[in-house]
Amino acid sequence: MERPASSPPSFSRGRKWGARLNVFLAVVAVLAMVVMANYLGARRAKRVSWGADAGFQLSPLTHQVLRGLTNQVKVTVYFDPDEVHYGSVMSLLKEYSLASPKIVLDTINYISEPAKAELFKAQYRLAPNLKDFILVEHDKRARLIQQSELSEYDLGKLMRGEGKEIQRKAFLGERLVTSAIITVTDPRQQKAYFLFAHGEHSPAERTQDTGYGRFAEVLRDNNVELGGLALTGTNDVPADCSLLVIAGPQTAFDLAEIEKLDRYLRQGGRMFLLMRYQSRAALNPLLAPWGVELGDNVVVDKMHSKSDSSVVVGAFGSHPVVRPLSQAGLALQMFVPRSVSARSTGATSADSPQVAELVTTSPEGVAVSDPVKGPRPSNRQGAIPLMAAVEKGSIKGVNLGRGSTRLVVTGDSLMLDNQFIDFAANRDFAWQAVNWLLDRSVLIGNIGPRPVRVNTFTMTDGQMRTVRWLLLGAVPGAVLGFGLLVWWRRQR
Amino acid sequence: MQKFLTLVRRELGGYFVSLTGYVIIAGVQLLTGMSFVILLKALNGQPFDMPVTEKFYETGFFWIILLLAVPLITMRVFAQEKFSGTYETLMTAPVGELAVVLAKFLGALLFFVAAWLPLLAYPYVLRRYSLDLGQVESGIVASAFLGVFLVGGLFVSIGCFASSLTRSQMIAAMNAFALCMGFFLLSFLSTLLAPQPGWQTKLFAHISMIEHMRDFSRGIVDTRHVVYYASLTVFFLFLTLKSVESRRWK
Structure with missing residues (x-):
């Protein structure tokens, strides 16, 4: 029914405009609230993963x-x-x-x-x-x-000749980016010196198996500048040395060199000492005052080895260097290691060195003193320690020069060479040890590589036809058929 | 509350007793099925390194279904009532305008969810043929559906608003489509423009539905996205309410 043309409007023009203005203002107010909610929501946002694979979450x-x-x-x-x-x-x-x-x-x-x-x-x-x-x-x-x-x-397939495909195994982006952020925002410039002149592994060697090029990358990832050092003649450990790496020395050190190293440590130096089998370096005089004893032996653990020369160790202590590895259930693979034990220094004062054994073999370990003759009943047996960390805190009022002394000693240097650094959690250990020695406590955690999950599914032509028929025919057809049935019943 | 539930039931019934409702569900199923079959063909025997849910939502079909289905679902909510003359009866019934708007929104949203429900079974079809069962995680499927629900909620509220403006279902559907498409096209600002320093990148990422859906399909639930969809849904429901109320003073 049409309204008569002469009927008066139920609202005056003014009230209509008033109502419109009212609505307009209300809409603007609600829009402002929407913007505000989004602004506050963005500032206090939370991202959670509902998937078991938290690959997209930052550590x-x-x-x-x-x-x-x-x-x-x-x-x-x-x-x-x-x-x-x-x-x-x-x-x-x-x-x-x-x-x-x-x-x-x-x-x-x-x-x-x-x-x-x-x-x-x-x-x-x-x-x-x-x-x-x-x-x-x-x-x-x-x-x-x-x-x-x-x-x-993963070069496995290629190496075994099973295919020409090289598959991505893990994405290291987070580890590298976080490390880069830490290093560029750290105001201190750290410098590590590699000792040479005693047949040590070379950090410049990237291709040879026994080189330490890949370990040097770990240091560079942590924005540590690298340098070489020989303690011959009047050379001393430079004042800018944040970390001294002695990687698998083979020949003997003379007394003057040991004195220089001892002085460096006493001044609060940081040292990463990796010893190797049959080395003639004889560094026990240097290590003894720090509560560490280097065994002249080869440790074997038949129950936990992947080859005659390797020992897989996972019995970690509770030291910060190895705690993340222990928590993650990781293991290290060492090669013809020597024992590295804590020993009493006789000192009981508060500033005496704190020595911690980092990792031991299983209780079936044997420290073979004469590898040619093999294990003997007289050999030390049980859980044999293979690494130790030493810390000697600074004393009030006493200037140690570089701060507190820190020392990590391992009974194997091959585990961090180019060939073996990526075996088991060896690289993670290197990362942990370096950052503990450099006192970068924030980095003593583990950002493991994120595994790249490659998935495949295979369907035969018959299965594909079944799925196609099901999804394109049966499901929509059934819905439509049911609809027609409802419609037909309602028509009746 | 009883009156509100009666209205919701009436609204849902409107979809399920008409042939149109079933045609919409069948259409949605056909398009999602087609999208899934194309995906299966592309991935069959090929290694892929992202969750299959993410692959699915990257296909164009997903957005086509959303953009087409919602206007068809919502076009009738107010426009048909106005056209058939039942609108005045409804608005003079002893229920508030807010209850009417919310009931119509909820009815349309439930129907939208019902149209998507069979999709839940699709990942498990894939699981049957996958060598890695972990690829189809329930958590990821749930978050992907949360994404569909939130996007659907926003689009349905837009559709309700468009339908409240006119008595023509066709115009309501076209308006809803245009508005939804507008929101969707805003997503391309973040994909077309590479990330640059400044507030623009953050704003474009914040409003990008494609980015939001990518997160949801990976199993990531970001409160930013939830707030974005919830607040805009409330905004369009408010506009719908004001549009419905306007009959008093127009």
């Missing part, structure tokens, strides 16, 4: 590092988006930027933005042919992570 250590940031850290992703790592890198860095507003993310696609790419490279003096990397920068300090570092690969 507690990374969160701890990000919470501690006081200044902006710029992370530039210089990548071709078609590269295999791009997706993983962006997902990971998105988590970083969501976890901390201090992380400023920038991307450069060198394919579509060549001018910006050139400018960036010129600004950071990067090699012209360098591409596909992440640059973490803070206050003119930068750390570069190349694409090749981001994954661990």
